[in-house]
Amino acid sequence: MESTTTAGYALLARSLGADDRLGIIEALARVAPDPDLVPTLRRHHLIPILWTSVPETELRARFPAAAFAHCEAAMRRRRLEPAESLRLLDEVQRALAGAGIECMLLKGAYFAHRLYPAPERRAQHDVDVLVRRRMLAQAGARLAAIGFTTRWRDLHSVTWQRAAMQVDVHACFRNVPVYRLDEERIWRERNAWTIDGVAFTTPSDEDTLVLLALSLFQDLGLGSAKLKQLLDLYLLAAAIDAAFDWPRFLMRRRAEGTLPIVVNVLDLMMRLFDASGALPALACALAACADVAIAAHTDEALALLGADRGAVACKAWFFRVYPGSLARYWLWLLPRKIPAYLRGGAPVRGASAMRPGLDTLRLLLDVRRRRRVPAGS
Secondary structure (H helix, E strand, C coil), X not given: CCHHHHHHHHHHHHHHHHCCHHHHHHXXXXXXXXXXXXXXXXXXXXXXXXXXXXXHHHHHHHCCHHHHHHHHHHHCCCCECHHHHHHHHHHHHHHHHCCCCCCEEECCHHHHHHCCCCHHHCCECCEEEECCHHHHHHHHHHHHHCCCEEEEECCCEEEEEECCEEEEEECCCCCCCCCCCCHHHHHHCCEEEEECCEEEEECCHHHHHHHHHHHHHHHHHHCCCCHHHHHHHHHHHHHHCCCCCHHHHHHHHHHHCCXXXXXXXXXXXXXXXXXXXXXXXXXXHHHCCXXXXXXXXXXXXXXXXXXXXXXXXXXXXXXXXXXXXHHHHHHHHHHHHHHHHHHCCCCCCCCCCCCCCHHHHHHHHHHHHHHHCCCCC
C-alpha cells in the first residue's frame, strides 16, 4: 500500500479516537478511492468505530456503494455489546473467585469507557483477563465448569469459547525469555475500577503501556499490526501525557529488557499519528532515547503498517529491535513445545515472527550483517 494511502488510514483512526469531525472528513476523502478500502478497514478493525461515530447518511454519501454495503453487512455480524462484555467479565470473575483465583481485566470495557468518546466506539470481540501463572490451569477448570471449551492456546494465554462468548485467559503479558517483567509488582500496583456496578482491577497505566507495546511489537513483526491497537496506545498516552513521568517509565524498562521494544513501538505510534504536538512530554522523553529508535522517517513507519502479512521488511525490523538472542529463544522454546506436541496440545495461535526455520535464520544473519556495515559504505 502506498504511504500516502496508509497515512490516510492513520489519520482516520486518530480522528475517530479524538472525535475530530474535520479530521474524519479529510481522512475519508483520502481513503474512499482506495480499491482495498473494505479489506483495509476490516484488517485494522475500523469499521465499528467508523459506523458508530459518523452518521449513516454521511457514510453513504462518501463511500462507494459496494464498499458501503460490505461495511453495513460487517456491522450486522455478532459482537459483544459493552453491557454484555461487563456481564461476561462479572461472571468470569465470580467463577474464578470461587476457587480463590484473582484476575485482572486487560483492555476491553476498561478502554472503551475510559479512553473513547463513547463505549460503543471500541468494538469488543472477547474478554481478556490476566491470572497468576501458577493459576492458569485452575482458571481453565473453572471456565470449563461454567460451560466454556478450549478454542486455542499459545505460550502466554488460552482462549475459551461458549457459544458467541470468548474469554482469553493470560498467564503473563508475553512469554519470552529476554523479558524480565516483575509480575509481583504488576499485581501489587494494579488499579481498581468500577463500571456500571461491575468492580474489577486492571494493570497500572505503566504496565498497560508495556502490555500494548509487547503485543504490537509481535504483530508488527508479522505484518499484522492493527490501527485499533495503535489507537488504544495513542489514547492512553494522550490521557496521561501531561502528568506521567515518561523518563522514569523508560528507565524502568531497561531493567526488564523491554526498553528497545517500548521505545520503538511508541516512536512508531508517534510518527504514524503525527503526535509530537499532542504528546509533548512523551516526544521529549523519546528524543532522549533517539539512539534506541530504529525508524528514522515517518515513511518507514507507514511502510511497516501498510506491509502485507509476513513481509520480509517487517521481520527485519523485528530482529533489529528484539533485544535478545534468537538462538537462546529457540533453545528455550524447544522443551516447551516438544512435550506439548507429544500431548497434542501445542500452541496453535498465529505464527510468531521468531518461529524456528532456515528462512528466519537467514534473515537474522542478513540483519546482523547489515548492522556491521559502516554508515555510508
